[in-house]
Amino acid sequence: MKIARLTISPHQFNNLVSREKAAFARLGLDYICHHHRKGETPHPTVQDAHIIIPNTSYPIGKKELDAFKNLRGVLIPNSGYDHVDLEALQQRGIHWVHLPGPRAIDVCESTIMMMLDSARRSPWLYHNMEQGVWVRDQVEGTRRIRGRTIAIVGFGHIGRRLSTMLAPFEPAIIGVYDPYVAPQILESYPVRHFQHLQELVQLSDIITLHCSLTPSSRSLINHDLLQHFPANSCLINTARGPIVVEEDVRRSLDDGQLGTYATDVFAQEPLPPEHWMSKHPRVLCTPHVAGYSFEMLEQLIVDEVWAVKKWLDAWE
Known part of the structure; x- marks a missing residue:
């Protein structure tokens, strides 16, 4: 065989x-x-x-x-x-x-890394130190995860594991949107369930995507929904690129609505070298390696x- x-x-x-x-x-x-x-x-x-x-x-x-x-x-x-x-x-x-199980911890760790990089502005700090620039007096924008509201969109194997890994960071709320998850499952995790995605995102400082790519989730994060994101919020995508309308994210970043987009996945892979996301100052990119x-x-x-x-x- x-x-x-x-x-x-x-x-x-x-x-x-x-x-x-x-x-x-x-x-x-x-x-x-x-x-x-x-x-x-x-x-x-x-x-x-x-x-x-x-x-x-x-x-x-x-x-x-x-x-x-x-x-x-x-x-x-x-x-x-x-x-x-x-x-x-x-x-x-x-x-x-x-067999999604073996990758769950790695995707969760990568997601938390992106949260911390965005909150602490780590890539910007690394880049300036590499250039020999001391920017200690320019870090007013750094934030904690503790006390903030985190939205998990999709509560399957990875979303569930992520909620337990985030709990020790002591966020104010770990909110979950997943119209397919059973209520008894949610009761076993340190989360608050939201029936409507719009209601959740407008309360959230960090929105992280962990849903499968299906007809209903394709283009889920679009211009209409992004308008309800709080100013300077962070969107993280370690799920699938087409869940996000990339041009709508670009518009939201440029308009100052969305603070940071951190992504490991893209609508087109590999990402072309000249793609706007690889050069945008408020986009953090990794080459689809979050699960490895x-x-x-x-x-x-x-x-x-x-x-x-x-x-x-x-x-x-």
Whole structure:
């Protein structure tokens, strides 16, 4: 039986690939990692795979599924699953499993880092020190997280973990907007639930996005909603780029409504070098790495092997 990891970068996951190959070999599986260009059909070397692991940049829709003649399972080891057509998998009777767990801590730590960088103006301070400029007398704008209101939009695996990691910082309120979460789940976390997103954001100093990309969440953060953000508020996006209308964010930053936009994800990836976000003084960017760490890779392989072993046992 064959398993294939699908990605678009020959430099991506080098450490992961070698470890996955060894782990799946112990299950008796042939393993291959294939790199392709966007828009290409799956290469013949992977078309006979029984299990695939598609990276977020490798979309799996009906067209791609038609090329996999032996496909029985799809591992989705990412925070989101918008790159995979789950309905098409179900129609074809193909098993799938979503494994967001290993990345949760890393995404939460990256989110908190962005909160602190924005509040403490750390990138600006680092840049000035690199230039030999001493700006100790220009830090009036730095803020604490303690005593502020933080909005978490989306209360799935990552949002829940984030709320518990934020609690020791003693924010005044950790507000949550998620129309799909059950009330009994919310009761187990140090949060206050809001029925309406507009009501939450207009009270919040920091708004952080952790919802999946769906038709209802696409362009969720737009000009109309941004008008209700408090002045100098901070918007953080470690979820998916298209949840935010980037040009509306630019307008809000330039108008002085939004104070900072910190993002790890973009509507277009990789971000073009000349893109306005890479140069804007109140935008903090990282290249879609919020969910990565050495520890994440270790746990991811454990979870992948566990999921595949369950499939193999069921398929015997």
